[in-house]
Amino acid sequence: MRGGGILCLVVVSLLFASVGSAETTTGPANGTAGPGGDAGPYGGGTYLLSNGDACTAASTNCPSTNDTCMDVSCSSGYCVHNVCRSSDPTCGDGYCDSGESCTSDNSGCSSGRACTNGCVESSGGGGGSSGSASTVSATTTTTVPATTTTTTLPPVQNLGTPVEVTEQATVTEVVMVVPPESLGLTEVNAGTVKVEKVAEASVVTSVVTERVEQTVDQALATAVTETAKEALQEIKQNMQSSSSQPVLVSKSVEVFLVTAKDTGKSTTVTKVTLSFSSPVDATNIKVVEVIPKSVAASANDLVFLGLKPVILQADPIVQWSFDEVKKGESKDMSYTVKKNLTKIESTTIAAATLAPATTTTIRPTTTTVPSQATGQDNSVIFLLLAGIVIAVSVYLFIRYYH
Numbered sequence: 001m002r003g004g005g006i007l008c009l010v011v012v013s014l015l016f017a018s019v020g021s022a023e024t025t026t027g028p029a030n031g032t033a034g035p036g037g038d039a040g041p042y043g044g045g046t047y048l049l050s051n052g053d054a055c056t057a058a059s060t061n062c063p064s065t066n067d068t069c070m071d072v073s074c075s076s077g078y079c080v081h082n083v084c085r086s087s088d089p090t091c092g093d094g095y096c097d098s099g100e101s102c103t104s105d106n107s108g109c110s111s112g113r114a115c116t117n118g119c120v121e122s123s124g125g126g127g128g129s130s131g132s133a134s135t136v137s138a139t140t141t142t143t144v145p146a147t148t149t150t151t152t153l154p155p156v157q158n159l160g161t162p163v164e165v166t167e168q169a170t171v172t173e174v175v176m177v178v179p180p181e182s183l184g185l186t187e188v189n190a191g192t193v194k195v196e197k198v199a200e201a202s203v204v205t206s207v208v209t210e211r212v213e214q215t216v217d218q219a220l221a222t223a224v225t226e227t228a229k230e231a232l233q234e235i236k237q238n239m240q241s242s243s244s245q246p247v248l249v250s251k252s253v254e255v256f257l258v259t260a261k262d263t264g265k266s267t268t269v270t271k272v273t274l275s276f277s278s279p280v281d282a283t284n285i286k287v288v289e290v291i292p293k294s295v296a297a298s299a300n301d302l303v304f305l306g307l308k309p310v311i312l313q314a315d316p317i318v319q320w321s322f323d324e325v326k327k328g329e330s331k332d333m334s335y336t337v338k339k340n341l342t343k344i345e346s347t348t349i350a351a352a353t354l355a356p357a358t359t360t361t362i363r364p365t366t367t368t369v370p371s372q373a374t375g376q377d378n379s380v381i382f383l384l385l386a387g388i389v390i391a392v393s394v395y396l397f398i399r400y401y402h
Contacts, residue, residue: 078090078204080093080095080097081093081095086204087203087204088204089102091104091105092104092105093105094107096109096115096118096119097118098118099117099118100115100117100118101115101116101117102115103115103116117157156199156200156201156253156255156341156342156343156344157199157200157201158198158199159197159198159199159200162196162197162198162257163196163197163198164194164195164196164197165195165196165197165256168190170195171189171190171193171195172189172190173271173305173334173336174195174256174258174269174271174336175188175189175190175193175195175258175269176303176305176336177269177302177303177336177337177338178193178258178267178269178338179338182265182267182338183258183259183260183263183265183266183267184260184262184263184265185260185262185263188258188260192260192261192262193258193259193260193261194258194259194261195256195257195258195259196256196257196259197254197255197256198255198256198257198268199253199254199255200252200253200254200255201252201253201343201344202250202251202252202253203250203251203344204248204249204250204251212239212246212349212351213236213239213240215347215349216232216235216236216349217236218347219232219288219290219317219347219349220232220233220236222290222315222317223312223313223317224313224315225312225313227312227313228312228313228317231286231288231312231319232288232349234286235286235288235349235351238351238353239351243353244284244286244351244352244353245351245352245353245354246350246351247276247278247282247285247287247350247351247352248276248350249274249275249276249287249348249350250274250275250276251272251273251274251275251344251346251348252272252273252275253270253271253272253273253341253344254270254271254273255268255269255270255271255340255341256268256269256270256271267338268338268339268340269336269337269338269339270336270337270339270340270341271305271334271335271336272334272335272336272337272341272346273332273333273334274287274289274320274332274333274334274348275330275331275332275333276330276331276350277328277329277330277331278325278326278327278328278329278352278354279327279328280327280354280355281324281325281326281327281354281355282324282325282352282353282354282355283323283324283325283352283353283355284323284352284353285321285322285323285324285325285331285350285351285352286319286320286321286349286350286351286352287319287320287321287322287333287348287349287350288312288317288318288319288348288349288350289309289317289318289319289320289333289335289346289347289348290317290346290347290348290349291315291316291317291318291345291346292345292346293315294345295337295339295341295345295346296316296337296339298314298315298316299311299314299315299316299318300314301337301338302316302335302336302337303335303336303337304318304333304334304335305334305335305336306332306333306334307320307331307333309333320333322352325352
C-alpha cells in the first residue's frame, strides 16, 4: 500500500511537470531594426547623411523605403539627384536642373544646348534674339575657404515682364524704405504708387562646419566693434566645442519697381529674406547677417521687417536670436534697401544647439507556443487528471486503513 502512495506522488509530480511543458519561445518581432541598427527611420529616428553621401538600396543609411534620400536626412540640407548636397541645384553634379546656370553641367544637356537657366539652345552666331528673361548680372563667384574652390551663385534675373504686386502687406513692406520726396509725393502708400516685381534670385548657405568657421573668420576681419567681435567669436567657439552646429539658411532676393501714379517718378527697392526650418528641436539659434557697404553704407539705410535684429555694427552687421525653435518650425527674417541689387552679396552665418535625433528601440516580443493543445484544453486535462489522482488516493487510503 505504501508503494501505491508513492505512485500517487509520482503521478502528481508528472502532472505538474506536464502543465509547465508549454514551451516559451521567442517569436519574430513586430518590427525589425534597420540595417544600421535601431537608429534611423527603421527605428523611428532620422539619419543625417554627410554632404556627398549617396543613398542606395544597399546603403546602411538609406533613409527611405523608396531608396532615395530626403532633404531632412542630409546634414548638408538638400538631397539632389539622390546625393546629399549643400545647395539645390548643385553646380558641377552633371545635371542641368531647371533655372540652373552652370557651364560645368553642359554635359547634362542634349547636343546644341547649354546649361544657362536650365538647358537652352546655344547661340550659334546668327539669327534673331529670343524673348527670354534678360540677365542683370551673369554670375557672382565666391571662394569657399575650406577648399579654395569657386561656386557659381545664381544671378538676380529680370522677370522679362514685370509682375504687379497687389497684396497690401507686400506693398506696405516695400514702400516703407522709400522717402516720399524722392517720388515727388507727400506720402507713399498703396494708393499713391504702383509696385511691380521685376527681378529675383535665391541661394542657400553652407552647413559644412569648417566652411562656416572660415566664413566667421572673414566676418571678423570686417568687424570693428567689440559687440560684433564677441557675437562672431561666440558662434565660432560654440561650433569648435560642438555645442552648436551650423544651420541651413535659404536667402531670396526680390527687386521691386515703385512708381508714383501722379508724378511718374520711380525708384527701385530690393527685399532680402532669410528663412530656415530646423529638422530637429533647436535652442540658442543665432543668425548673423554681414551686409557689405555696396548694399548699405549703414544700418540706417535698411528697414527690417517683422522681428527686428540687434545691430552689432552700423556698417552693418546684425544678428537675430531665437531661444527655441521646434522641429519643422520655420522662421523668416527680412529687410529692404532702396537700391537695385544685381547680385547676392551679403554673408549669412547661422548656428544652433540641435537636439539629438530621437530613436525608438524595437524589441522582440515573447510568444507562448503550446506544446500540443491550447491553454484552455490544458486546464481541462489538468482538472481531469487531478480528479483521477484524488479518487485513487482516497481509494488507496481506505484500503490501507480498512
